Amino acid sequence: MRADARRNRARILAAAEEVFAEKGEGASTEEVASRAGVAIGTVFRHFPTKRDLLAAIMKELRARLVGEAAALAARADPATAFFDYFAFLVERAARVRTVLGLLAAEGMGVEPGDQIRALQQAVGELLAAAQRAGAVRPDVGIDEVMAILTAACQGALHGAWDDDLRRRTLAVVFDGLRPRP
Amino acid sequence: MRADARRNRARILAAAEEVFAEKGEGASTEEVASRAGVAIGTVFRHFPTKRDLLAAIMKELRARLVGEAAALAARADPATAFFDYFAFLVERAARVRTVLGLLAAEGMGVEPGDQIRALQQAVGELLAAAQRAGAVRPDVGIDEVMAILTAACQGALHGAWDDDLRRRTLAVVFDGLRPRP
Amino acid sequence: MRADARRNRARILAAAEEVFAEKGEGASTEEVASRAGVAIGTVFRHFPTKRDLLAAIMKELRARLVGEAAALAARADPATAFFDYFAFLVERAARVRTVLGLLAAEGMGVEPGDQIRALQQAVGELLAAAQRAGAVRPDVGIDEVMAILTAACQGALHGAWDDDLRRRTLAVVFDGLRPRP
Amino acid sequence: MRADARRNRARILAAAEEVFAEKGEGASTEEVASRAGVAIGTVFRHFPTKRDLLAAIMKELRARLVGEAAALAARADPATAFFDYFAFLVERAARVRTVLGLLAAEGMGVEPGDQIRALQQAVGELLAAAQRAGAVRPDVGIDEVMAILTAACQGALHGAWDDDLRRRTLAVVFDGLRPRP
DNA sequence: AATGAATGAGAATTCATTCAT
DNA sequence: TATGAATGAATTCTCATTCAT
Structure with missing residues (x-):
């Protein structure tokens, strides 16, 4: 995995942890993306489903x-x-x-x-x-x-x-x- | 309040209790309505928002x-x-x-x-x-x-x-x- | 079914026939809706899935x-x-x-x-x-x-x-x- | 064109023929790339649009x-x-x-x-x-x-x-x- | 030249809420 | 008052295409 990808992955995970910690699993993937500063597609590239993101x-x-x-x-x-x-x-x-x-x-x-x-x-x-x-x-x-x-x-x-x-x-x-x- | 209105209110409450008891607050208002045997509009007339219904x-x-x-x-x-x-x-x-x-x-x-x-x-x-x-x-x-x-x-x-x-x-x-x- | 609902249903069917006739099944439901002059939700109220619409x-x-x-x-x-x-x-x-x-x-x-x-x-x-x-x-x-x-x-x-x-x-x-x- | 470029072009064409033969034009370019064993960027370098690939x-x-x-x-x-x-x-x-x-x-x-x-x-x-x-x-x-x-x-x-x-x-x-x- | 990550515009579908009948 | 159809914003996920490495 490339350096920038790894960086993004980490940022997404961090953002997701924050977002889901605050709002529960109902929070939208879109919000995770924007909090991580990436486009929605990037989140789904790293975690093909919301479930996968949660699991990670x-x-x-x-x-x-x-x-x-x-x-x-x-x-x-x-x-x-x-x-x-x-x-x-x-x-x-x-x-x-x-x-x-x-x-x-x-x-x-x-x-x-x-x-x-x-x-x-x-x-x-x-x-x-x-x-x-x-x-x-x-x-x-x-x-x-x-x-x-x-x-x-x-x-x-x-x-x-x-x-x-x-x-x-x-x-x-x-x-x-x-x-x- | 008319008698039938009062009756409807009670039926909605009973249905809502059942539905939300089973499925949590995520359950749809539509389901409450249909379980109560009334139209969705009637639910919202009695309880202007979903929140109000839950509170009741x-x-x-x-x-x-x-x-x-x-x-x-x-x-x-x-x-x-x-x-x-x-x-x-x-x-x-x-x-x-x-x-x-x-x-x-x-x-x-x-x-x-x-x-x-x-x-x-x-x-x-x-x-x-x-x-x-x-x-x-x-x-x-x-x-x-x-x-x-x-x-x-x-x-x-x-x-x-x-x-x-x-x-x-x-x-x-x-x-x-x-x-x- | 109410008169306006029946009217809309017919308009949706007509629009869908047109749209799918022209563009094939790949055409979007959104386009059917707009061609019918209704909101997207209305299409899905009448036909819960795209498949249902096609079948109709x-x-x-x-x-x-x-x-x-x-x-x-x-x-x-x-x-x-x-x-x-x-x-x-x-x-x-x-x-x-x-x-x-x-x-x-x-x-x-x-x-x-x-x-x-x-x-x-x-x-x-x-x-x-x-x-x-x-x-x-x-x-x-x-x-x-x-x-x-x-x-x-x-x-x-x-x-x-x-x-x-x-x-x-x-x-x-x-x-x-x-x-x- | 370099030798490896020519080789890649051929592999992409072969993969594309397979993929589109199986799944029709709806198949994703990504799948063509992976079947050809190249990255998606390489496909688009050789064939600027999906249409071009199909034409080839x-x-x-x-x-x-x-x-x-x-x-x-x-x-x-x-x-x-x-x-x-x-x-x-x-x-x-x-x-x-x-x-x-x-x-x-x-x-x-x-x-x-x-x-x-x-x-x-x-x-x-x-x-x-x-x-x-x-x-x-x-x-x-x-x-x-x-x-x-x-x-x-x-x-x-x-x-x-x-x-x-x-x-x-x-x-x-x-x-x-x-x-x- | 190659890589593969990032982008972002859709697409189908759901649901709280409004409003004409 | 009741009805239930209509609305439209929000959500998850896909994919052609671009661009930094």
Whole structure:
């Protein structure tokens, strides 16, 4: 791929992430194009359908988020890494709608499947480590955790939680996840 | 207003609730009209914009849900009424998209504001009673509770939780809300 | 259907027949709309897809052509009716592209099937009568006749035959169809 | 012209003939390019517009078909050569859409004019020879013959005649061309 | 000369909203 | 008041053609 093409591709992805983050999947491809400063045809050359564009954003985002999980797993205390990552995702979701596409079966018009699996695995590893460290009750499974995580992300996004509310809300949720004393 | 006009208004509202519950706010006004058995013009005479129609549905739905809260407060044990209502709302949200319109700043294209306040008050009363009964920890506020409730509703709807997952997920959340032993 | 709607429907059909007759199925729906003096949405209200519009034209045209066949069968000498109808169709096809849609497996983007069958039957009856009258050799079947007819129509349309050329060409073809002396 | 340029030109022509033969003139120039293994820009460098490309194919094809006529004229019995060539062209047309471009005023978006004249001359010579040999009636002119030939080609292509139908159809047509006994 | 990315004018179709009947 | 036809802007996607690399 030529240098200018790569540059445009990146600009389109960035514009798309912005636009879809702000307006959801309903935003028009035209707006993505104009925000990226290219013609509509260029967007469709790089991403033959709107769906493809959405999927590409997801992939990028997923890679970034999974990378964060790995980094956290490597350097942080297992007892806190899980909670930190959970909070990190929720905080991100509040700003970036597309995070949700990775978590919810619906939204962004993209089949999750693989999308979710990669993230679920990353979360699953942090969860297992936290459970081994006794920081999370042993009887919760990855399913519930993902469900709660998804819900929290959705809530944070659509409910426009401020920092304080997010902190207090997560405090309650985290308490539910900790072992009973 | 003439009798037939009033009758039409009711039929439109009922149809709209059905349609938007099934398909979300993206559903076409035309479909609402045909499901209600009236012409499209009649819908717009009663509700000048789609937004107005959505707002009207919300009002109806809110009234019904608040009524349920009151009924529960009257006849059930305060220690369980709060949790029962919480679970009830989540279960409804899973099937009826419009419930979210009452809880989330977004969804259904309607400014909540008043919407939310009425429901928040109903939940607040159940919460206070439960706290007095020692069933919910005294340090959580209505804000966190509404946030968690909204999140759970959103999760249930978009995540397509089955009955079992919903039960397990709520179990964790409820544990977070209960007093530490 | 309301009077104005019926009027518009007729105008759209007329415009579509004209436009597609001139430019073939590639002509834009927009042009049909503007030639009919209505907005694009009106065309799509009456004919939900372009295909539907094409199909509607075909149906009209077919009915008219089959009607002509019946009329000819009723009032003309069987020995000449077949040839007259053959020539009539070719002459029409030269001016009206859509005639081909009724004859050719391709063209006008509409599955022929029924289209073709109705016309084939009409021609078949004229053919049988002509054969009984000894005006057409008994060993040609309706398949060949339809093939030749279609070919002639196509030739007349795409080849832009003038009246004289059409007459001379058909003379040769008709000779091939007549019994050997 | 550089050697590689000439090579590319040939590859593009070959690819274009294939592509347009399969899909008609609606096929995209992009596909021609990719089938030829060159970039789209290269196609447009050699043939400034799509029309030019189509015209070039015609010219090539015409040369080949005229060559066949000459070969047949040289080695076959004049009484059969004309009919053989007629059948040969029709059979080719059934498979190669572009043959039509040579025969019809329309199709392939190219003005025939010169195109047709060369082929018409080739056919004309075979016809004259056949008439001298008494195999074709003396009163048909080259115009009618070309018209019938074109029509048959078009019919064969668009009507998707199978081998048997083609044989029977041509039998009728050829009978029309033969002298009355 | 070749490449292939960018352009932008359509094309079909949908839908909220208006307005004649 | 009700009807439902008409409107026309918006949307996704395609393709001939141009132009920077």
